[in-house]
Amino acid sequence: DAKTTQPTSMDCAEGRAANLPCNHSTISGNEYVYWYRQIHSQGPQYIIHGLKNNETNEMASLIITEDRKSSTLILPHATLRDTAVYYCIAFNDYKLSFGAGTTVTVRA
Amino acid sequence: EPEVTQTPSHQVTQMGQEVILRCVPISNHLYFYWYRQILGQKVEFLVSFYNNEISEKSEIFDDQFSVERPDGSNFTLKIRSTKLEDSAMYFCASAREQGTYEQYFGPGTRLTVT
Numbered sequence: 133d134a135k136t137t138q139p140t141s142m143d144c145a146e147g148r149a150a151n152l153p154c155n156h157s158t159i160s161g162n163e164y165v166y167w168y169r170q171i172h173s174q175g176p177q178y179i180i181h182g183l184k185n186n187e188t189n190e191m192a193s194l195i196i197t198e199d200r201k202s203s204t205l206i207l208p209h210a211t212l213r214d215t216a217v218y219y220c221i222a223f224n225d226y227k228l229s230f231g232a233g234t235t236v237t238v239r240a
Numbered sequence: 241e242p243e244v245t246q247t248p249s250h251q252v253t254q255m256g257q258e259v260i261l262r263c264v265p266i267s268n269h270l271y272f273y274w275y276r277q278i279l280g281q282k283v284e285f286l287v288s289f290y291n292n293e294i295s296e297k298s299e300i301f302d303d304q305f306s307v308e309r310p311d312g313s314n315f316t317l318k319i320r321s322t323k324l325e326d327s328a329m330y331f332c333a334s335a336r337e338q339g340t341y342e343q344y345f346g347p348g349t350r351l352t353v354t
Contacts, residue, residue, distance in 0.1 A: 166342070170283070173329065173348070174347055174348070175244075175331045175333075175345030175346050175347050175348050176283060176331070176333075176345045177345065178342040178343065178344065178345075181342065219283075226271075226273075226288045226295060226296050226338055227273070227285035227288065227296065227298075228275075228283075228285065228343060229285070230282050230283040230284075231282065232282060
């Protein structure tokens with residue numbers, strides 16, 4: 133699976149949009165971009181995934197650049213409960229390879 | 241909404257003892273996984289299981305580990321002779337299909353080996 137690079141941490145104000153960047157410059161054509169999050173000590177939670185097109189669901193939006201070398205996860209209205217570690221994973225196989233992720237802290 | 245469940249939530253065992261961690265995957269899912277997370281470290285893949293056999297395993301998953309689906313609902317991870325370094329959170333996950341389908345994780349079992 134392709135390596136992904138994410139900032140170590142970021143803060144976000146409650147009620148504002150949180151934009152989480154991810155670089156995946158070596159992603160192959162059949163690898164999807166997946167986002168998971170892990171709220172303190174809980175199991176990872178699936179958020180969203182995409183291949184080429186932008187995607188939106190009830191949790192978030194995923195914007196993938198045309199060259200697919202980077203993407204941005206957008207939490208449209210961050211709440212305190214969105215405080216978590218967010219993982220960007222390039223995946224097309226059987227196992228999810230989790231990196232260190234981005235620790236997002238939503239502040240009131 | 242269906243969810244993956246795991247029992248127990250916390251297991252304390254002595255070094256050398258056998259432990260069995262249990263998982264109930266989502267009912268219509270066919271692919272099952274175990275991951276572990278040592279405190280403060282990354283989530284690591286251990287094994288994937290499909291059609292009653294292991295499909296992939298990592299180098300962590302040595303002869304001390306085994307998995308089983310003893311009936312139509314449970315999926316278990318057995319550690320034959322626990323070591324101190326087996327202390328970790330163990331997460332079970334399931335997916336409807338393999339490949340580009342989301343994996344749903346359980347809440348985890350915290351294993352403490354003393």
